Amino acid sequence: MQYWIMALIGIIFVIWMFRYDKNHPNQIKKSNGKVQKPLHKRWWTWVIAVILIVGGLGNAMGLAADDEDNSASVAQTESKTKNEKSKNKKAVSYTKEQRISKEVKREQKIYKGEAKVAYKKEWNAITITPTSQSFTESVVAVIHNGDGESQDWKDLTDALKNLSITAYEKTKIPNISVALVNPNNTEKVLYTARNGKTTYDLAKDGD
Incomplete structure (x- = not known):
């Protein structure tokens, strides 16, 4: 100027x-x-x-x-x-299968030596099947005794609810759940959670 x-x-x-x-x-x-x-x-x-x-x-x-x-x-x-x-x-735009695979691998690290982690398409759920003796015994006790009020079971289900929130955030798949599988019958679940909320609890809902 x-x-x-x-x-x-x-x-x-x-x-x-x-x-x-x-x-x-x-x-x-x-x-x-x-x-x-x-x-x-x-x-x-x-x-x-x-x-x-x-x-x-x-x-x-x-x-x-x-x-x-x-x-x-x-x-x-x-x-x-x-x-x-x-x-x-x-x-960084991954396919649905890639996002699921990444989340399964992440959870496998969390439960390394304790449980088998996989994705079951029919259930649209990431499944956690106890493999270690201590983990298996603790969930079997709930099956036989129906002790859904124990602190151990509450801690476990709270952890699974949090895990279900992360699973949705990581995969962006609607209605994806996290399921705790019966180690004695892998076609049955003991507990499921979806986006932080319980959808099934054997200890409370029964068979």
Whole structure:
């Protein structure tokens, strides 16, 4: 903005020179007898005018070009960033089977040495089947004694409810459940949870 003002001042200065000379036609004599030239015929006045006008316009045009270059550069950068984000989004877009596989592997690490973890399509559930002696005995006790009020069973079912929340968040599969399978009959479940809520509990619901 300041360079445009600088150029405008230069133009006003030129106009002022001619008007001044027009309004003061009488030439002034110096002490040595020479006649003083009109302002518009003096070299230094034109130097001032050229510096103001050319300098102002040149700098203003240069800044405008820089702004255009910067705008183009910013636009290119934003476009590149969007393209990279789009590529990254595509890269992490997994199929249903891949999401299930990743979640099963995650839960296998949690129950390593304690239970077998798999996905059963017919049930739309990630199944947990006890394999270790201690885990098996604890769930079998619930089957035989119906002790659904024990602290161990509450802790286990709370853990499974939390696991069902994570299972949905990780897979984004509607109605996916986490099922605790009867180790003595793998076609039966002892407990199921879906998105943090109990959907079946053998200790309370019975057979």
